Amino acid sequence: MANQKNEIPEIVISRLPIYLQKLNQVLKEGKTLISSQELAYHLGVTATQIRKDLSNFGGFGKQGLGYNVVKLLESLRDILNLNRIWKAALFGVGNLGQALLSYKGFSSKGFEIVAAFDNDPQLVGKEIKGITVQSVDDMEKGMCASEVKIAIITVPAGQAQALANRLVDCGFKAILNYAPVTLVLPEEVKVSNIDPVLVLQKMAYYLD
Amino acid sequence: MANQKNEIPEIVISRLPIYLQKLNQVLKEGKTLISSQELAYHLGVTATQIRKDLSNFGGFGKQGLGYNVVKLLESLRDILNLNRIWKAALFGVGNLGQALLSYKGFSSKGFEIVAAFDNDPQLVGKEIKGITVQSVDDMEKGMCASEVKIAIITVPAGQAQALANRLVDCGFKAILNYAPVTLVLPEEVKVSNIDPVLVLQKMAYYLD
DNA sequence: TAGATTGTTAATCGATTAACAATC
DNA sequence: TAGATTGTTAATCGATTAACAATC
Numbered sequence: 001m002a003n004q005k006n007e008i009p010e011i012v013i014s015r016l017p018i019y020l021q022k023l024n025q026v027l028k029e030g031k032t033l034i035s036s037q038e039l040a041y042h043l044g045v046t047a048t049q050i051r052k053d054l055s056n057f058g059g060f061g062k063q064g065l066g067y068n069v070v071k072l073l074e075s076l077r078d079i080l081n082l083n084r085i086w087k088a089a090l091f092g093v094g095n096l097g098q099a100l101l102s103y104k105g106f107s108s109k110g111f112e113i114v115a116a117f118d119n120d121p122q123l124v125g126k127e128i129k130g131i132t133v134q135s136v137d138d139m140e141k142g143m144c145a146s147e148v149k150i151a152i153i154t155v156p157a158g159q160a161q162a163l164a165n166r167l168v169d170c171g172f173k174a175i176l177n178y179a180p181v182t183l184v185l186p187e188e189v190k191v192s193n194i195d196p197v198l199v200l201q202k203m204a205y206y207l208d
Numbered sequence: 209m210a211n212q213k214n215e216i217p218e219i220v221i222s223r224l225p226i227y228l229q230k231l232n233q234v235l236k237e238g239k240t241l242i243s244s245q246e247l248a249y250h251l252g253v254t255a256t257q258i259r260k261d262l263s264n265f266g267g268f269g270k271q272g273l274g275y276n277v278v279k280l281l282e283s284l285r286d287i288l289n290l291n292r293i294w295k296a297a298l299f300g301v302g303n304l305g306q307a308l309l310s311y312k313g314f315s316s317k318g319f320e321i322v323a324a325f326d327n328d329p330q331l332v333g334k335e336i337k338g339i340t341v342q343s344v345d346d347m348e349k350g351m352c353a354s355e356v357k358i359a360i361i362t363v364p365a366g367q368a369q370a371l372a373n374r375l376v377d378c379g380f381k382a383i384l385n386y387a388p389v390t391l392v393l394p395e396e397v398k399v400s401n402i403d404p405v406l407v408l409q410k411m412a413y414y415l416d
Numbered sequence: 417t418a419g420a421t422t423g424t425t426a427a428t429c430g431a432t433t434a435a436c437a438a439t440c
Numbered sequence: 441t442a443g444a445t446t447g448t449t450a451a452t453c454g455a456t457t458a459a460c461a462a463t464c
Binding site for chain 3: 220
């Protein structure tokens with residue numbers, strides 16, 4: 001009844017990109033085979049956990065040998081829907097927004113920021129990294145009928161919830177939120193938060 | 209035997225800053241009392257979980273009434289060691305590093321970047337947001353005997369592990385790592401990673 | 417074949433939730 | 441007092457780990 005996606009724990013899914021990242025490193029080092037033990041070694045997880053995680057999607061290894069690096073990479077990219085380019089729209093072209101526009105790590109991993117929006121009249125119309133900043137007022141015009149389903153929010157905290165509501169109405173399905181607020185949105189929309197202050201506050205507990 | 213800190217699950221600690229964030233919002237709205245139910249409502253957690261989390265540290269509420277917002281805020285700040293200013297050093301003054309140097313959210317929450325380091329001769333000596341960029345070569349000179357225990361890494365992936373090793377040798381105890389690699393460090397050093405690509409890759413699984 | 421490592425089951429561990437007595 | 445909500449126990453749920461047969 002429920003499709004397979006619902007059955008696989010989110011915590012498993014969140015580890016797959018880490019495996020992918022490590023496998024890319026391993027590939028660069030020229031290894032063609034890797035055991036779950038080796039893969040686990042530097043990732044802070046156990047070999048058993050890697051095998052268990054992967055077994056949710058099938059058997060990718062060979063007993064006695066381990067995993068073919070290239071094949072496992074391809075399989076993980078398939079599972080995570082990474083065999084395509086994902087377009088994203090950026091909201092808020094301040095310091096952080098501009099840094100993200102300049103970040104080369106997105107495009108090399110298949111994520112491309114194709115539009116940028118800001119409220120500041122000084123910024124609207126300006127071209128940054130090949131992208132012309134548009135007014136947030138015009139968001140619906142260009143985006144709602146487009147194939148862009150990922151939004152990156154780097155607006156001030158006070159504006160984030162209202163913007164997020166508009167994005168959901170517009171049809172965005174995934175939001176990467178850098179604003180320091182917890183967004184309240186329908187559960188069919190995926191939201192992930194990046195807030196360095198929360199992370200530092202957590203670490204502070206263990207200091208001193 | 210074991211001190212209390214070891215006994216409280218890390219997952220509990222990681223939720224406390226979120227409660228803190230919400231309580232600050234609630235305080236601004238002028239509320240003086242809040243129930244676990246209300247607090248939970250917009251945080252995607254249950255009221256029971258909030259009460260359970262808090263009960264690790266004592267009883268902060270009053271039956272029939274809820275929690276005094278100001279008192280709970282103060283208690284959480286005490287628990288998380290946030291009643292002081294934490295100094296941090298930044299490594300890597302590229303786009304992202306400069307955005308972090310400009311970010312006002314750190315100082316308003318008690319985190320202050322007091323030093324910045326880069327390898328680029330063009331950047332060394334330059335002053336950004338009141339901080340003079342120093343050469344990474346000189347890191348040990350200024351930092352190892354200092355009270356700065358938090359490092360923020362925004363250098364390229366290939367340089368992060370070697371830098372982190374030096375930081376640990378130097379006496380840093382917490383590392384906020386923006387480089388897209390998993391750092392391997394002694395377990396007494398707290399490491400947190402922020403990598404938007406991993407987050408986007410996870411969300412991609414649920415798209416389409 | 418002998419050695420190594422997977423994929424999977426069962427056991428363990430730990431976190432979340434439900435329920436409710438205590439009490440404001 | 442009556443109603444509300446905490447703090448906590450016990451039950452449930454889910455994730456991790458240990459163990460090992462299968463098999464390369």
